[in-house]
């Protein structure tokens with residue numbers, strides 16, 4: 470039983486990392502109906518900024534977190550401005566191909582600068598608490614605490630601010646939002662800023678759990694987060710978080726109770742099964758016919 | 761006095777389709793101007809171009825300033841509010857949120873609150889449904905919400921695209937009575953309508969559009985007696 474709870478804690482930790490990344494996919498999809506396949510690589514850049522902050526500049530946890538979040542926010546906003554905005558009215562597939570290209574570009578710029586894997590030194594004093602037999606590390610505590618705080622902040626922004634109101638309106642009917650006097654381009658930039666910032670934070674959380682990083686970590690982790698968003702219903706913020714914790718739990722529990730090589734097989738079987746019965750994901754809405 | 765809105769040689773093309781061909785018209789302060797035309801005549805295209813939602817050629821001056829290159833959201837701040845064809849309520853936002861979004865350009869919270877109260881006084885049905893999702897309102901309620909939402913920006917010019925579309929005769933009467941009331945209070949209106957009889961009774965002036973060009977224009981009372989209008993739009 471203790472083993473189960475220990476694994477449940479690991480599941481929440483992994484789920485939190487997926488959730489932070491999945492939010493970026495789902496928000497961009499929500500406002501642009503576009504899948505930003507470079508988002509996994511934004512996350513990867515966040516992990517490398519974490520390396521720079523921790524190993525090169527010897528900064529403590531909070532400044533490293535701010536560095537990764539700030540850096541990836543700028544990267545996301547710049548990518549939207551330079552690579553995606555000119556394609557806003559082009560066929561969807563052009564923007565998707567471009568995002569794949571941006572991802573490969575980021576991987577290879579990172580590879581050029583870091584030909585060998587990097588090691589991120591511990592960002593926090595490393596010790597564990599005992600919680601009724603379950604051991605909780607400072608890293609787990611920081612990951613879960615920071616993720617919950619960031620998700621709550623996002624919830625407030627989306628549901629309680631004027632900008633959040635505009636974002637929700639854009640997800641319903643982007644073409645009509647300018648008639649409200651809302652500068653849509655600015656709101657789309659804000660979406661990329663928020664999603665990318667969370668991706669940057671995820672890079673730090675991931676780096677604390679798996680401190681050896683290379684330029685390709687964004688591919689598989691990005692896919693998993695994307696799958697989380699799809700499970701939850703892409704475009705839905707609550708769905709992305711729900712999907713991420715489901716995926717984290719399935720992965721950890723599969724690895725805990727079955728040979729770990731089954732992990733991705735089980736994960737993707739689950740995805741197929743879910744999509745057959747619930748094509749728009751758990752909390753996704755059926756596409757509303759636009760008038 | 762120069763007109764509030766002055767449009768000259770407006771053109772709209774969709775690829776090879778010329779939907780609007782060199783249309784010129786004006787709206788003076790305090791007027792209610794109607795654009796009449798059959799389906800596909802280009803009415804919605806003109807209004808979209810006016811609001812900056814689609815690219816167009818020609819010139820447009822509003823309130824003494826050129827609109828060339830002014831983005832759509834900026835035009836709302838300058839005083840052009842549009843009630844779009846099909847109402848286009850944000851189905852996922854509550855009634856109150858729809859209204860607040862319409863007041864985006866309001867600088868102060870106090871002004872926003874004041875306008876919200878004013879709009880709700882105008883549409884008591886909406887105040888009973890503030891927390892309800894916009895998409896769950898009836899067609900008539902959605903039309904009221906769409907008008908209320910446009911009023912929230914305190915427009916100098918209120919533009920309406922077929923406000924009577926899809927409503928029961930009784931509601932059509934109510935909507936037109938309301939527009940007449942706005943007009944009487946001094947508001948400037950530009951209305952696109954298929955309901956020519958009703959529109960020509962209330963309007964100051966009218967333009968008749970055919971295949972993207974203006975074929976007739978004049979005081980509404982004169983157009984009402986025009987044989988061509990009577991045959992084509994009044995079923996006489």
Ligand SMILES: Nc1ncnc2c1ncn2[C@@H]1O[C@H](COP(=O)(O)OP(=O)(O)OP(=O)(O)O)[C@@H](O)[C@H]1O
Pocket residue numbers: 774777779797798799800801802803804805806845
């Ligand atoms: N997005 C578009 N792409 C291509 N053609 C379009 C587009 N929008 C409108 N058109 C065409 O432009 C012409 C004018 O359309 P518009 O919607 O302005 O007409 P309308 O007068 O508002 O008609 P209705 O009374 O049916 O609303 C039509 O022939 C229409 O098919």
Ligand SMILES: [Mg+2]
Pocket residue numbers: 803804805845921
């Ligand atoms: Mg129309």
